[in-house]
C-alpha cells in the first residue's frame with residue numbers, strides 16, 4: 186500500500202510539476218509589448234520616437250504657384266491647380282489623386298517632385314522624440330544587470346522621483362501576468378541586446 190501511495194504521488198508529481206517547470210519560458214520581446222512597456226519606452230526600448238515621416242500637403246499661398254512656375258511647370262498647368270488653394274491633405278496619395286484629377290495623371294507624375302517639393306510640409310522627422318516623453322528613458326545600450334535592478338527598484342518603490350510613479354502604473358499587469366524575477370531578467374537581457 187505504502188509503495189502504491191509513493192508510486193501515485195511520484196506519478197502525480199511528474200504529471201503536475203514537471204510540465205509546469207518545463208513550460209516554455211515567456212518570450213521577453215513579447216512580454217515587453219504585452220506588459221505595455223513599449224508605450225513609454227518605445228519599440229525595443231529605443232525611446233518614444235516617431236518611426237515614420239509625417240507629411241502634410243497644402244496650397245496655402247498663391248506664392249506657391251509662382252514657385253512651381255519658377256521651378257519649370259507651365260503656367261497653363263499651374264493655373265489648373267487653383268481649386269487646391271487653401272486645401273489641406275494629410276495623406277500623400279489623396280493629395281496626388283486630387284492633383285491628378287485637375288491636371289491629368291501624366292502631368293501629375295511628370296511634375297510630382299516639384300509639386301511635393303513646394304506644397305509638402307514635413308511636420309516631424311523620423312527619429313524625433315514624441316512630445317511629452319522627452320524625459321522617459323530609452324534602454325538601448327544599457328547593461329542587463331543595470332536594467333534589471335532599475336526595474337526592480339522602481340517597481341518596489343526604492344527608486345522614486347517625479348517619473349517613477351508613471352512606471353508603477355504597470356503593477357496590475359505585472360501581477361496579472363505572474364511576472365517572475367526570471368522574466369524581468371530575461372526582459373533586461375533582451376533590452377540590453379537591442380542594437381543601437
Ligand code: HEC
Nearest residue numbers: 220221222225321322332335336346348349351352355372
Ligand atoms: C507608463 C509609462 C511606463 C511604462 C508602461 C513602463 N515604464 Fe519603465 N519607466 C518609465 C519612466 C517614466 C521611467 C523613469 C523612472 C525614474 O526615473 O525613476 C522608467 C524607467 C525604467 C527603467 C530604468 C531605466 C534607466 O535608464 O534607469 C527600466 C529598465 C524600465 N523602465 C523598464 C520598463 C519595462 C521593462 C516595462 C514593461 C514591463 C516598463 N518599463 C514600462 C515609464 C514606464
